[in-house]
Amino acid sequence: MLPTIPPRPQRKSSFKTQPTPSQASQYQISVGVRIRPPSKYECPTSMDIRDVFTPHHILSPSTSQDSSYDILTTTLLSRLKDGFSTSIIAYGQTGSGKTHTIFGPPSCLRVDAPTSEHGLLPRLLRELTTTPSMTISASAIEIYQDLAYDLLNDSSPLTVGTKGSGQTIVASNVAVQSNGTQLQAGIGGAHPAACNCRICMGIKLRKEEEFKQKMAERRGETNFTGKGANPMKMKSGSVSASIDSPNKMRRASQKRAADDYATVGEKLLPLRTEADILNLCRTVELSRTTVSHDLNERSSRSHCLVTVHMYEKSGGAVRHNTCLLVDLAGSERIAKTNVQGNAKAQAIEINKSLTALGRVVKALGARESHVPYRDSTLTRLLRDSFGGKASTTVVVCVAGCEEWNEETVRSLEFGKRLGGVRSKSVARVAAVQSGGAADRRALEAALAAKKRELASLDGGGVNPAASTPAKAEAFRRELFKLDRLKQKLKRAEENQYESGMKGGDPAIADLRDQVKRLTEDTERAKYAVDRLSGQTFWKEPSAGWLKKDGEIKSIEAMLVMSSS
Numbered sequence: 001m002l003p004t005i006p007p008r009p010q011r012k013s014s015f016k017t018q019p020t021p022s023q024a025s026q027y028q029i030s031v032g033v034r035i036r037p038p039s040k041y042e043c044p045t046s047m048d049i050r051d052v053f054t055p056h057h058i059l060s061p062s063t064s065q066d067s068s069y070d071i072l073t074t075t076l077l078s079r080l081k082d083g084f085s086t087s088i089i090a091y092g093q094t095g096s097g098k099t100h101t102i103f104g105p106p107s108c109l110r111v112d113a114p115t116s117e118h119g120l121l122p123r124l125l126r127e128l129t130t131t132p133s134m135t136i137s138a139s140a141i142e143i144y145q146d147l148a149y150d151l152l153n154d155s156s157p158l159t160v161g162t163k164g165s166g167q168t169i170v171a172s173n174v175a176v177q178s179n180g181t182q183l184q185a186g187i188g189g190a191h192p193a194a195c196n197c198r199i200c201m202g203i204k205l206r207k208e209e210e211f212k213q214k215m216a217e218r219r220g221e222t223n224f225t226g227k228g229a230n231p232m233k234m235k236s237g238s239v240s241a242s243i244d245s246p247n248k249m250r251r252a253s254q255k256r257a258a259d260d261y262a263t264v265g266e267k268l269l270p271l272r273t274e275a276d277i278l279n280l281c282r283t284v285e286l287s288r289t290t291v292s293h294d295l296n297e298r299s300s301r302s303h304c305l306v307t308v309h310m311y312e313k314s315g316g317a318v319r320h321n322t323c324l325l326v327d328l329a330g331s332e333r334i335a336k337t338n339v340q341g342n343a344k345a346q347a348i349e350i351n352k353s354l355t356a357l358g359r360v361v362k363a364l365g366a367r368e369s370h371v372p373y374r375d376s377t378l379t380r381l382l383r384d385s386f387g388g389k390a391s392t393t394v395v396v397c398v399a400g401c402e403e404w405n406e407e408t409v410r411s412l413e414f415g416k417r418l419g420g421v422r423s424k425s426v427a428r429v430a431a432v433q434s435g436g437a438a439d440r441r442a443l444e445a446a447l448a449a450k451k452r453e454l455a456s457l458d459g460g461g462v463n464p465a466a467s468t469p470a471k472a473e474a475f476r477r478e479l480f481k482l483d484r485l486k487q488k489l490k491r492a493e494e495n496q497y498e499s500g501m502k503g504g505d506p507a508i509a510d511l512r513d514q515v516k517r518l519t520e521d522t523e524r525a526k527y528a529v530d531r532l533s534g535q536t537f538w539k540e541p542s543a544g545w546l547k548k549d550g551e552i553k554s555i556e557a558m559l560v561m562s563s564s
């Protein structure tokens with residue numbers, strides 16, 4: 001028997017008029033369970049969710065998109081108003097309704113389609129953009145096979161790193177170059193596993209160093225080079241703890257700063273009108289990697305993270321706050337979804353990252369001292385949502401049918417563990433800039449100066465001094481061809497979307513294949529030419545260039561905001 005659903009709270013007021021809740025420093029992650037109605041081929045389940053755990057909200061198969069929005073966002077919006085960063089995360093097995101919840105059913109974002117089927121993201125954006133004195137923009141990334149891509153910038157690769165650590169770190173095979181206050185993305189890009197460039201070698205050395213340090217710490221040695229064991233520590237933990245504590249505290253605070261992960265350099269889209277909102281959601285839906293399988297003809301193969309930035313003018317300053325919406329890829333039993341080849345490899349990778357997320361939640365629930373955020377790109381980027389400063393709502397999506405009971409129990413157990421996690425939610429609305437025309441002029445002057453400085457630096461890319469100009473030219477032509485193909489694919493996908501046609505168009509599948517092959521070819525060509533010529537055909541951008549380019553992107557983003 002499906003449980004009785006609690007009556008939905010009445011909420012018709014706008015974001016600005018929400019009541020102010022107390023600003024508790026501890027925030028329990030709110031967990032809702034949404035049950036997808038069984039299809040005509042499925043048998044309705046007799047399972048009672050509350051046999052596994054009692055979530056904060058249960059959304060029955062008949063709960064409309066409208067009510068779901070009200071139920072899942074009431075508290076969250078008031079937290080946002082009070083200055084807390086917030087997150088909404090949809091979790092569940094493949095085909096359980098995550099994308100339906102965040103975006104809506106397939107093709108519901110067509111210009112002429114009714115808005116009643118829209119999911120949480122378009123509804124939230126609509127509510128925020130109609131709030132007076134607030135300026136909204138958004139970025140959207142996908143994590144595909146543990147790498148981050150910018151969905152609003154032609155799926156260009158993004159780097160994931162720590163904010164302000166001044167270190168070079170690695171997220172899988174994404175090279176990351178930190179520059180003190182900012183990380184630059186999209187230029188270091190994805191490197192092949194065997195790449196021996198300066199950045200990758202730095203990363204490998206650092207990883208080795210970290211491994212040695214971990215092993216030494218496990219053996220109780222203070223000196224991680226392994227030369228000096230700490231006798232105090234070996235004899236008495238409490239004595240050594242008191243001796244080490246100032247250093248330990250400093251290291252811990254450095255580590256916390258270093259663990260503040262983010263992608264940098266992704267495109268920000270200003271949102272002012274209904275058309276902007278639809279454009280954003282459709283671009284994200286069309287750019288995401290999807291596949292059709294036995295359970296879902298539009299199955300997401302990547303985790304999608306949309307960050308909504310809110311800038312609010314208040315007493316001469318502009319205050320900034322964020323809301324993160326996450327549509328996770330679904331866990332799946334390969335035997336049941338019947339996927340083969342590339343889709344199977346994708347499923348394995350998805351399961352791997354969800355397992356990493358499960359380990360993080362388990363460690364948080366058990367209040368363990370070490371939480372393995374670093375295990376995957378997904379857990380790095382969700383660090384704030386689960387263990388940091390954000391107020392988070394997780395929607396566990398389950399299929400309301402008998403044949404998925406086993407998967408449903410597994411998802412509910414994840415939700416149960418999450419329900420026990422307390423985040424250290426703190427209000428952190430920060431003044432980012434004053435909004436006057438003088439500031440705008442100052443920003444424009446700073447931008448022009450930075451651009452001049454950048455032009456005088458060696459930026460990397462195709463090396464004009466390489467001894468293979470013909471190959472460099474051929475390579476450039478390939479890149480141009482790839483760009484044209486991508487545009488053609490985008491237009492075809494948009495036409496398909498507007499016509500309301502469902503997936504499986506062979507012409508689009510063929511175009512996707514061509515883009516994929518050409519992307520791989522150009523990547524391979526780049527490194528092959530390097531090796532053959534013995535010259536740096538493709539030059540890595542220098543740290544100084546990356547830093548300057550990052551500063552330019554930040555100023556440009558501020559200018560977009562101040563002009564809105």
Ligand SMILES: Nc1ncnc2c1ncn2[C@@H]1O[C@H](COP(=O)(O)OP(=O)(O)OP(=O)(O)O)[C@@H](O)[C@H]1O
Binds near residue numbers: 098298
């Ligand atoms: N609450 C609901 N009411 C009606 N239809 C639903 C509901 N939830 C999901 N569906 C439908 O079920 C199908 C699968 O849903 P959806 O694509 O959202 O699943 P998913 O969890 O995102 O899957 P995947 O992880 O494979 O991407 C879609 O056609 C969707 O419209």
